[in-house]
Amino acid sequence: MSFFKKMKERLFKSSSKLDEGLEALVEEGGTAEPEAPAAPQPPAPARAEAPADTADASSGAPDEAPAPPPAPVSSPASAAAPAPESRPGFIARAFGTKPGEVKRVLDDAMLESLEEVLIQADMGVETSIKLSARLAEGHFGRRVGTREIKEALAREIAAILTPVARPLPIYAKRPQVVLVVGVNGSGKTTTIGKLASQLRGAGKSVVIAAGDTFRAAAVEQLQVWGSRAGVPVMTAPQGSDPASLAFDAMVRAEAEGADMLLIDTAGRLQNRQDLMEELAKIVRVIRKKDPQAPHNTVLVLDATTGQNALSQVEIFRKIADVSGLVMTKLDGTAKGGVLVALADRFGLPIHAIGVGESIDDLAPFDPDEFARALTGFGD
């Protein structure tokens, strides 16, 4: 199975909440499309008995579904009862309307429900309102089906995401210092392991620094990832100053001529003032060695935390000058929508997404694929 297919399946699975929400939205207030007016038919043969059943069964057979409720006043199809054997009219066929397909007039009530569905899918209030307004343009007052809604939504979401879909930039500077930050358990260590493996695969020499000097288990975990990726891991004694480890790692990476230095840091909640101050110190000390460093400060976010990710970005950005994001655990949540809210609010580059626990489960961020997977369009 191709990598993209695997990612898509995982995202589809996780996004079922939004997908189902959109379907329910149309089903709730919608009505089945009536038969469209018949296309002009060639003159009937002058035989009295019924013609033999040679027509395409799927196009001519009456729908199995119960008779649709009275069509809305605006529907042109209510004007005349179609001939029982007629094929869908030209206009209906051209616009992909199928008799029996449930559609609903996009009015204020539907827009309000749409906003709620988007908020529940973690897109945040601001972004949900913006998306609903964009959907209203060109659709308001018209009967729309689930497929059309999903397609339009996927298009609008992709438009928000496209400007931020940017892989980790690689500079000529050696060593390029990448500082990896985030709250506890967001997936920093795992992401560093995956990233180191990808960079190594691209021919870069990489060194990892184990900046979580508080937890011995964290250092061991990073060493496991280092050996999986085939990359050396620099450690310091437990309880030592993470800022001085970062400095020493820069000296070593420079001496060894490494292309990339990835610095892991301890998880810290954004509301812990003391730990945030410690992070600010790490950055200050790194800059003593190289005023341009860290060249990238990557904030790793766990998609399952939902809206809290917004406050994480806000505070980490102030303290550590975050230059890009990686969002992990998109394989196991229905909350991927927060990524849209983040892109809309902060416009920070999204370098990659985590879609599993294995070393190759770090995917480039593809806005179109993501938008389609999130909305269930093309399912």
Ligand SMILES: Nc1nc2c(ncn2[C@@H]2O[C@H](COP(=O)(O)OP(=O)(O)OP(=O)(O)O)[C@@H](O)[C@H]2O)c(=O)[nH]1
């Ligand atoms: N399903 C899934 N699990 C992930 C992903 N990324 C990380 N994990 C898991 O999340 C858990 C925490 O990951 P870590 O890499 O240890 O997180 P951390 O941010 O380094 O943790 P601390 O050092 O404690 O702050 C581990 O069980 C990982 O296997 C992902 O993309 N998908």
